[in-house]
Structure formats: C-alpha cells, structure tokens
Amino acid sequence: MPISTNTANNKLILGAPRPRDELALESSSTGATTGSTQPISGTDHQFNREFRDLDIAVFTVRDEAGEQLLRELQRTRARVQHIWPIPELIPASYDVIYCDLVNDLPQRLPWLPGKPDAALVVIAAAAQSLDLKLLHNCAPHAVVHQPVTAQAVLSSLLVGRGHFLYECRLRGRVDKLDDNLRTMRSVERAKAILMQSRSISEEEAYHYLRRRAMERRVTIGALANVIVDSQELLG
C-alpha cells in the first residue's frame, strides 16, 4: 500500500504535535492514485481540484475497514497521512482530520469546541454502538460510518470541509460586525468634530471622510480614529 503509517514506536511522541514536513516525508507516495474509475462524476472538476490540494490526516485502526477508508480518500488525490495510535493531542496542521470515535476524542482534540483549526470528520466503526453524547461533544463537521462506500467518503469530505469553512466565515463575520459597531461610533464622533471645527454640514463631513480615506488609502474607520485621537491631543 502506498500509505505509510506512523506507529507509536517510530518516533511519534505522544502529546507533541509533529512537524508537518517530517510527516510528509514519510508519506511521499500517498498522492498516488489507485484504481481506474474515479467516484467523482466528470462534471465535478471543481471539487476534484479542491480535494487535490488538501492535506488529510487519518487516525484509524488499520483493519480492513480502515484500509478501505484510506483507499477511498486517496482516490480523491488529496495528500493522505495515516497516523496510529491516536496521539494524546492530535496535531492540527491538516486541512481535514479523520479520526476514530474513541471515548476520549474530545480531550485529544487540540482546540476548544467552537474554535476548530481544521475540519473534523469522525469515523464511527460498525461494531460499536453510537454514543450520541460523545459525538455531540466532539463537535465534528461530518461523520462517516464504516464500512465506508466511495460515495460516503466523498460526501463526508465535501460536507465536513464545507461546514468547517462556513463556520470560519461566520466567525470572521461576527468579528467584523463587532469591529464595525465600534467603528461606527468613531465615525460618528469624527463627523461631529469635523462639523464643528469646519462649520460644515453632516453630508460634507461624510464626504470629507470618504475622500481623505481614499487619498490616504486607509479605511474610513482608521481615519476617524486618527481624527478623534488628534482632537484629543489638541484638547
């Protein structure tokens, strides 16, 4: 098989994330594709390309079901890295992490719930009964059930990655909104200062802010802060 496996006795230090390069070296051939039929339909080139750029880490028992999952992931042409056993702290330096749903998985995740650094796809083994509470606590982006099919693996990758990116965008948007709220108050103050000091109308004050911000290639908020601060210095 073209996928290399890291085992506990070959340098994998528990609890310490491994440098990415080292992992990549050991799995230099993982990008190779197997099989002739791609499970992605011909019209889905966009996703095909997207998958190819991904770094995927798979933390799973390498039994028949595990091999099957690795094989299917490999067929997406993503860079696939198999790691076993699961380190105490899973390294976050991947785009997508596939991991067996072990009892202490939430504790092994390197991030706090709500602040993930990678997409997480939980692997649920066929033999074990599904612990829904545990699943909830992992806050995964997708789940894949073993034994896997080609379609299930592709769906989990697409949906998991998609949800993760969407979550990032939403978090970014909330941060931006918080920022904007504060900025708007600064702009209000700058506007009032301009209106007073230059005896101009509200519209003219806004116009002044926009024009100056453009000339100086700064945001209106940044300019407003400068005006407010300098007003303060002048007393």
Place this chain on the structure above:
Amino acid sequence: MRDSTTSEPWRVGVLFSSSGFMAVIEDTQLRGTLTAIDEINDAGGINGRPIEPVLYDPASEALAFGRYAKRLMVEDGITTIFGCYTSSSRKAVLPVVERLNGLLWYPTLYEGFEFSPNVIYTGAAPNQNSVELCRFLMERYGKRFYFVGSDYVYPRESNRIMRELVHHNGGQVVGERYLDLRAKRGDFLPVVRDIKDAMPDVIFSTVVGDSTVNLYQTYAELCLDPKSMPIASLTTTEAEIRAMGFDVGEGHITAASYFQGIDSKRNLNFVKRYKKRYGDDQDTNMCLEAAYFQVQIFAKALERANTMDTEILRPSILGSEIEAPQGKVSVNTLCGHTDLWTRIGRANRCGDFDLVYESQAAVKADPYLIGYGRSIAFG
C-alpha cells in the same frame, strides 16, 4: 428527557478563581454562588432535586477558563455554568458554550457590545453605570479626567466609552495609562506621580484585581485628597476597599448596581445571612450579589422548565423577574442582559459606601448603547 420524579441532583458548573491575582473578587462571587445554592437546597431544591455544583479553580488564567468550560461540558456532562469575572475569561468560555449549546451565567459588569445567545449577563452594561457616573463626576468634581487601567480588554473598551462621554460633554482626558494585571506597588508610583503633576479633577480607574489595592495605597502615600480629586471606578467594591484599608478607600467613588449599605429589608437580611455564614468582617459587594441572585433566577426558570436543556431553559429565563438584594431586577428578553439599578456610592470610614445617587427603578440594559447619544443631558 429526565423523569420528573427522580431525586438526582441538578449538576451545574462553577468557574471562579480562588487563587491568583483575581481571587480577591472572584472568591466572593464563588461564595455568592454557593450561598444561593445552599439556600435553595435547604428549602428543598428545585422540583425536589438539589443543585450540585461542580467547581474548578482556573487560578486567574483566562485560557484555563476555556479549558475548564470544555471539561465541564464534555467530561462532566454539564450544560449550565456560573462564572467569569474578567472579559478575557468570558471570551475564552464563549466559543465553548456557543458550540456545545451551553449556558454561561456572567455576574460581572463589563464593557458591553456583546450579545451571545449562550450567555445570561447579570452584571451592569455601560449604560447602567458609566453614563451616570460620568454625569455625576463632571457635575461634582470637574471636567478634566485622567484614565488609569489594567492592560486588557475591559479597561480599554470602558475607557473608549468613557472618553466618548467625557469629550462630548466638554470634558478632557489629560492622561491615560495602562498597567499589567499583575502590577506591583512600585509600578504605580510613577503613574500616581504623573497624576499629581497633571492635577486632573477626577481619576477614572479601570484597574482590577490585586493591583487595585496598590493604586489606592500609592495615592494615599502621595497625600492626594479624595475630596478634590477622587478615584472613580466601576470595579472597586467593598472587597477591594477592605483589602486596601478603610482609611485608604475613604472618599473614593464607585458606580454599581449594588452596595452592601443599601437600606432595604431584603438587603439587610441578605447581608445578615452572609455574615453569619462567612464571618462578621466579611462584606457583600456588587459582584457577589449578582452571583447570588443569578442562581435564584436560574432556580426559578429551572423550576418552570424542569430541564437543563438550554433550548428549553433559556426561553424560560428570559423575562424572569426577581427581588434581588439590590431591588427588583429582570432579565431583558431582547438582549439577555439584566435590567439593573444604577447607584453611585462614596466609600466611608467603615468600608461601606454612602449613596450619592440612585436610579428610581431598574435601568433597561442597552449593551450596544443604541439609545444613548454622545451627550449627557445635564440637569
């Protein structure tokens, strides 16, 4: 859903620092929380089931709050957490409760401009303390302000709001300094000397934790006079005054929803019970009071909902009204903040605050200051 006939306890998480530089105040919040829990349990619990607190000590480390919140929710299976004093610790817990859909009860005044569907805010928002404090200080002492604060998110944000208020009412900020949260006595000396040179009318302090004591003591050492240039604060409570010494604290100003000296039957009773439990020399304060009454709001809401499921419990909490030691308060349905009283107090020789201003009723929480212009209507 749980069987309503069970006697299994309702388990809740409690995260306040009993050690580290925030312990002075957070320990009182822990006591407020536990006092309320004990009183509820002594009265038979909620629907026949006692509340069982699961406690961790994050030792004043903001990131530890996030880790313990995760532990409470993931390992202890808890959905409701009472805790946090600093804004940094609240921000560390926020993503955890939001993602796992828990509920954080936050009993501390803060800088506003936040709304999380997974937090119930029971401390004052800026419109409930800063606005009135600024008006009072300008009328009573003058318009030249000096800002001194601890170096983290709450002081900088509070000062941003205070500066706005000061400026738009013809005032001036003549100095602004930030010190490390762990600042020692010696670190304050140059700052207070600078204050002495600048001679402002008011020192607005957002220094929190242990270093509060250092600021006030250094002020006293340099023989500055609170009658003409008081330190005004939103965070200096009875607990900090006790730590710095009553003579050091005397004459300084604090705005808060609650003071130990509030002269109502309900409060006198509350203070009496508290002192009986912790000792005559132990004082109540605004953070402790919020930590206390928020557990009571929780208990009433839980009694109706009879489940810890956040989806059901939160709607039951919103709109709740309760007779708190500070007076009648209610959880604002729109923003999940609490409508609280506005009061301004001046510390006296006995370590209590004499009221110099009191709102006529609870003031509606407006965390984004939507209803507040930049100017304060004087008069």
